[in-house]
Amino acid sequence: MSSKIEQLIDEIEEYIDGCKYQALSNTKIIVNKEEIDALLRELRMKTPDEIKRYQKIISQKEAILNDAREKAEALLQQTAVQTNELINEHEIMQQAYAQANEIVTMASEQAQEIKNNAIIEANSYRAAAIEYMDKKLQNLESIIEHTMGVTSSHVQETLASLQNCLDVVRADQMELHPEDVEAEPEQPAEDNINLDMI
Numbered sequence: 001m002s003s004k005i006e007q008l009i010d011e012i013e014e015y016i017d018g019c020k021y022q023a024l025s026n027t028k029i030i031v032n033k034e035e036i037d038a039l040l041r042e043l044r045m046k047t048p049d050e051i052k053r054y055q056k057i058i059s060q061k062e063a064i065l066n067d068a069r070e071k072a073e074a075l076l077q078q079t080a081v082q083t084n085e086l087i088n089e090h091e092i093m094q095q096a097y098a099q100a101n102e103i104v105t106m107a108s109e110q111a112q113e114i115k116n117n118a119i120i121e122a123n124s125y126r127a128a129a130i131e132y133m134d135k136k137l138q139n140l141e142s143i144i145e146h147t148m149g150v151t152s153s154h155v156q157e158t159l160a161s162l163q164n165c166l167d168v169v170r171a172d173q174m175e176l177h178p179e180d181v182e183a184e185p186e187q188p189a190e191d192n193i194n195l196d197m198i
Contacts (some may be wrong), residue, residue, distance in 0.1 A: 003053070004046045005136055012039050012143055022154070031151055043140070057129050061122025066120040072111030079103045 019029040082187060086096025126190065 003136075005043065008039065008043045008046055009136070009140060009143065012036070012147075015039060016143075016147070022157075025170070028153060028155065029150060033149065033151070034146060036151075040144070051133070058122070060125065061119075064118040065115065065120050068111070068114040071114055072107070075107040075111055076104070079107045088169075129181045 010081065016029065016031070019031055022028040022030055079100065083096065083100035086100060
């Protein structure tokens with residue numbers, strides 16, 4: 001089952017794949033700014049939920065450790081009961097002490113082994129969750145960078161096209177009124193669109 005972040009990333013990829021190519025280009029596409037912004041906003045809102053989900057997985061480490069402690073305490077209590085029973089039997093007093101010590105040692109070793117395994121498993125969950133999130137964030141970063149690059153390129157090309165149209169319109173106006181050209185003061189430089197400022 002895929003996560004909400006994966007689903008949103010798939011939607012963004014499907015949206016990009018479904019965009020029309022720009023005229024005379026096989027690599028540049030036309031992106032609807034509102035739609036891509038909406039998808040990115042939704043992705044930002046879902047990311048904290050996914051992080052909480054992985055934090056919950058990591059927090060299970062504590063539950064595993066608690067379970068290990070409970071098992072260890074149960075073993076120790078069982079050992080104490082068995083030790084008391086053996087001590088109460090006077091005929092086998094010495095055997096009781098020896099057996100009790102052996103059981104305590106085994107119980108301690110088992111409890112330590114359970115605890116160690118629980119820690120290893122919890123750390124494995126944590127590492128897997130971190131690795132998963134890192135891969136997803138890298139993928140998201142790549143998509144956003146690509147989208148920004150495509151959008152910036154389209155803006156620059158649109159402004160350049162508009163500037164060319166403006167130049168043609170002015171040239172046509174000058175041809176229609178050649179007698180006004182000498183009398184008319186030069187247009188201020190601010191009329192021209194500075195593409196470097198965009």
